Each structure stands twice: as C-alpha cells, then as structure tokens.
Amino acid sequence: MARYRSGLETRQRILEATRALLGEVGLEGTTLKAICDxxxxxxxxxxxxxxxxxEAVLTVVRAAxxxxxxxxxxxxxxRETVESLVDAYLGFVTSEPTLARIYLQAAVAWGLSxxxxxxxxxxxQAQRVERVxxxxxxxRPELSSEDARVRAELLLSALNGLxxxxxxxxxxxxPTHRRRLLALVGVGGAVPSG
Amino acid sequence: MARYRSGLETRQRILEATRALLGEVGLEGTTLKAICDxxxxxxxxxxxxxxxxxEAVLTVVRAAxxxxxxxxxxxxxxRETVESLVDAYLGFVTSEPTLARIYLQAAVAWGLSxxxxxxxxxxxQAQRVERVxxxxxxxRPELSSEDARVRAELLLSALNGLxxxxxxxxxxxxPTHRRRLLALVGVGGAVPSG
DNA sequence: CGCGAACTGGAGTGTATGCTAAATTTTGAG
DNA sequence: CTCAAAATTTAGCATACACTCCAGTTCGCG
Numbered sequence: 001m002a003r004y005r006s007g008l009e010t011r012q013r014i015l016e017a018t019r020a021l022l023g024e025v026g027l028e029g030t031t032l033k034a035i036c037d038x039x040x041x042x043x044x045x046x047x048x049x050x051x052x053x054x055e056a057v058l059t060v061v062r063a064a065x066x067x068x069x070x071x072x073x074x075x076x077x078x079r080e081t082v083e084s085l086v087d088a089y090l091g092f093v094t095s096e097p098t099l100a101r102i103y104l105q106a107a108v109a110w111g112l113s114x115x116x117x118x119x120x121x122x123x124x125q126a127q128r129v130e131r132v133x134x135x136x137x138x139x140r141p142e143l144s145s146e147d148a149r150v151r152a153e154l155l156l157s158a159l160n161g162l163x164x165x166x167x168x169x170x171x172x173x174x175p176t177h178r179r180r181l182l183a184l185v186g187v188g189g190a191v192p193s194g
Numbered sequence: 195m196a197r198y199r200s201g202l203e204t205r206q207r208i209l210e211a212t213r214a215l216l217g218e219v220g221l222e223g224t225t226l227k228a229i230c231d232x233x234x235x236x237x238x239x240x241x242x243x244x245x246x247x248x249e250a251v252l253t254v255v256r257a258a259x260x261x262x263x264x265x266x267x268x269x270x271x272x273r274e275t276v277e278s279l280v281d282a283y284l285g286f287v288t289s290e291p292t293l294a295r296i297y298l299q300a301a302v303a304w305g306l307s308x309x310x311x312x313x314x315x316x317x318x319q320a321q322r323v324e325r326v327x328x329x330x331x332x333x334r335p336e337l338s339s340e341d342a343r344v345r346a347e348l349l350l351s352a353l354n355g356l357x358x359x360x361x362x363x364x365x366x367x368x369p370t371h372r373r374r375l376l377a378l379v380g381v382g383g384a385v386p387s388g
Numbered sequence: 389c390g391c392g393a394a395c396t397g398g399a400g401t402g403t404a405t406g407c408t409a410a411a412t413t414t415t416g417a418g
Numbered sequence: 419c420t421c422a423a424a425a426t427t428t429a430g431c432a433t434a435c436a437c438t439c440c441a442g443t444t445c446g447c448g
Binding site for chain 4: 389390391392393394395396397398399400401402403404405406407408409410411412413414415416417418
C-alpha cells in the first residue's frame with residue numbers, strides 16, 4: 001500500500017488519469033496501458049498501489065457518485081430548497097461533464113448488469129429522492145408526503161433524462177427546462193397554467 | 195452475402211443471439227465467440243454474413259431504435275394522443291426490456307463517444323419530440339408551440355429517466371408515474387393542484 | 389445430374405489486454 | 419549512515435479477443 005509521500009502522489013496521478021480517460025474515451029478505451037502512459041507510470045507501480053484496474057475505475061466512479069450530491073452539512077440541509085438542489089445538480093453536470101458522464105455511463109452500462117452496483121445506484125437515488133421530497137414539503141406543506149415523493153422522483157428522473165439528452169445534443173436548452181421543470185413540479189416561478 | 199435460404203436463416207439466428215446477449219450481459223460480454231456459440235454457428239459462417247462484429251451489433255441497435263417508436267402510419271398519427279404515445283413507450287419498455295436496455299446502453303455508452311451515433315440519437319429524439327408536440331397541441335390548442343415543445347421534451351426526458359431508474363430498481367412504480375406525468379404536463383387526468 | 393457459387397465449421401493468426409516477476413532505486417525512521 | 423520497506427521500471431506471461439484461411443458441404447439453377 002501507499003505509505004510514502006511519493007506513493008500517494010502517484011496514486012493521485014493514476015486516479016486523475018483514469019478519470020480523464022473515462023470521460024474522454026469511455027470505459028472501452030480506458031485500458032491499463034492508457035492509464036499508465038497518461039499517469040507516466042509503469043504497470044508495476046500501478047499494481048503496487050491498486051489491486052486491479054477495476055479498483056481504480058470503481059474508485060473514480062464512487063467519487064463521481066458522491067460528487068453529484070456535493071456539500072451541505074445536516075444543518076444547511078434544513079434550509080435547502082428544491083431550486084437550490086436542482087441548481088446544484090445542473091451546476092455539477094455543466095461544470096464537470098466528465099464526471100457526470102462517468103456516472104451515467106456506469107449506471108447504465110454496469111448497473112444494468114451488476115446487481116451489486118445497481119443496488120448502490122438505487123440506494124443513492126433513494127437518498128436524493130428523500131432530500132428533494134423534504135425540501136418540497138418544506139416549501140409546499142399542503143402536499144401529502146406521497147404526492148411530494150412522486151413529484152421528487154419525477155423531477156430527478158427528468159433531470160437525469162435531460163442530462164443524457166444534453167450530452168447527446170448540447171443545443172438542449174437547460175436553463176429553460178430548468179425553469180419549466182420547477183414550474184411543473186409547482187415550485188419557484190409561476191404555477192403551470194393547466 | 196446471403197442469397198440462399200439457409201444463409202438468411204443463419205443471419206437471423208445470429209442477430210437474435212446478439213440481441214439476447216446485449217440485453218443479458220451488456221456490450222462487454224457480447225463477444226464473437228459468445229454470439230457464435232449461442233447461434234450454433236462457426237466463426238467462418240459469421241463472417242460470411244457480416245463484415246464485422248460491429249455490423250451485427252449496430253444492426254441490432256438500429257432495430258432497437260426503430261422499435262421504440264413502433265407503428266402508426268401517417269394517417270393514424272393525426273389521431274394519436276399524448277397518452278397513447280406515452281403508453282406505447284412504456285409498453286415497449288416493459289414488454290421488451292432487453293431492447294430498451296440495448297437502446298439506453300448504446301445511447302449512453304457509445305453515443306457519448308461516437309459523434310456520428312450521437313447525431314443519430316439526437317435526430318431520433320427530435321422526431322419523437324415533434325410527434326409528442328403535435329399531439330399535445332391537438333389536445334390543448336391554447337398552448338403556444340414553444341410551450342408545447344418544451345413540455346414534450348420534458349415529458350420524453352422524464353420517460354427516459356424513469357426507464358433508467360426502473361431498470362436499476364424494478365420497484366419504481368411506473369403506472370403511478372405515468373399518471374402523474376400526464377397530469378403534470380397537463381393532459382389526460384386531473385389538472386395539477388398548484 | 390453438373391457445376392459454380394454460397395454456406396459452414398474449426399483450427400489458426402496476430403494483437404492487445406490485464407497482470408506478474410524480478411531486479412533496481414528511493415524513501416525515511418532509528 | 420543503515421537498512422528494511424516501499425516504490426518503480428522493464429520484460430514478459432497467459433489469456434481472450436476479433437478476425438482469417440481453407441477444406442469440405444450444401445444449395446439451386448440450367
């Protein structure tokens with residue numbers, strides 16, 4: 001394992017190379033040789049720090065998952081709004097498209113095959129739903145909790161879908177959809193007309 | 195290429211094996227050997243009918259893309275409703291999860307890497323948006339066309355996102371979301387309360 | 389039938405991959 | 419300074435992959 005400073009730095013370089021490659025050429029192109037070349041490291045060094053290539057990739061993916069729900073201690077959470085949550089998500093997607101891409105890729109390409117990973121993603125999604133539901137109930141106390149939960153699930157699903165569409169076609173107008181989405185869920189701007 | 199009946203049958207068997215494997219073990223596990231074993235065919239036969247493994251896989255993916263928007267001649271299209279379109283999509287997803295999965299997998303795993311494929315998916319998505327927009331305008335003529343288009347895009351994005359969530363966690367309640375989604379877009383059932 | 393073209397299976401090829409072994413250098417606590 | 423552990427490089431191994439070659443078989447038109 002890494003105990004000296006040099007080893008830790010190398011470990012970091014490897015993870016950064018892995019992350020960059022996953023975002024640029026996808027999982028398929030992220031070979032061990034590519035990682036080592038990019039990190040400026042021999043294969044032996046890699047295996048001195050990681051048990052397998054999969055470990056490095058999963059480390060990156062895990063970080064991507066965490067990064068989706070950045071920040072907010074439990075105190076600030078009680079003040080966060082649906083709008084701020086949506087903005088945090090969209091801000092992450094647009095400012096870190098590489099990580100967002102890795103997340104989606106992992107969810108669809110692996111999550112659908114590996115039950116363990118699927119469970120991890122599902123759990124993560126459930127936590128996000130809880131967070132949005134809580135915010136929604138704070139802003140619109142008249143909603144039943146089931147109603148709020150369904151709306152939260154829809155909101156998050158739509159955000160995920162929009163992200164995919166945006167990545168396939170950057171002309172997708174995220175700000176407009178953001179506004180529309182908040183209105184349709186019944187928060188923030190004008191109430192939907194019908 | 196295939197000219198005899200036998201060759202055409204073999205070709206069909208190969209495509210079916212490819213489709214099944216893509217749905218079961220993903221792109222990663224869909225090797226040439228796996229395809230040939232499953233189809234009961236030698237590698238030579240495969241390459242007598244397909245120029246490459248990629249050709250077979252892309253043929254299957256193309257079919258999956260087409261299958262998402264099944265049926266409806268141009269006459270029936272003028273009578274289709276938002277609800278019928280949503281139901282057609284959800285019906286396809288739940289009755290042919292394998293194909294739906296291939297579609298999503300291809301869109302995310304390849305579409306994000308291969309610009310050509312991304313363009314194909316984007317074009318396909320644009321056509322779907324047009325179709326839903328037209329239906330929405332028919333049902334609610336008071337909407338502006340921009341408004342209808344944005345709602346259609348959101349509806350489709352949410353459907354895609356819901357599909358992903360449902361595949362990761364089958365407990366996702368599609369019928370409820372379907373009803374909610376139609377209401378939120380402003381069609382079908384009760385108008386949203388706020 | 390006859391015959392050329394299509395089809396078939398399976399061994400074989402080259403290559404890229406993930407990973408290892410061993411020899412060497414670097415690190416840093418005592 | 420010493421020295422054992424950690425870090426690093428390099429060469430190479432085993433495997434799996436997409437794909438080719440080729441000898442033999444089947445097809446179906448004339």
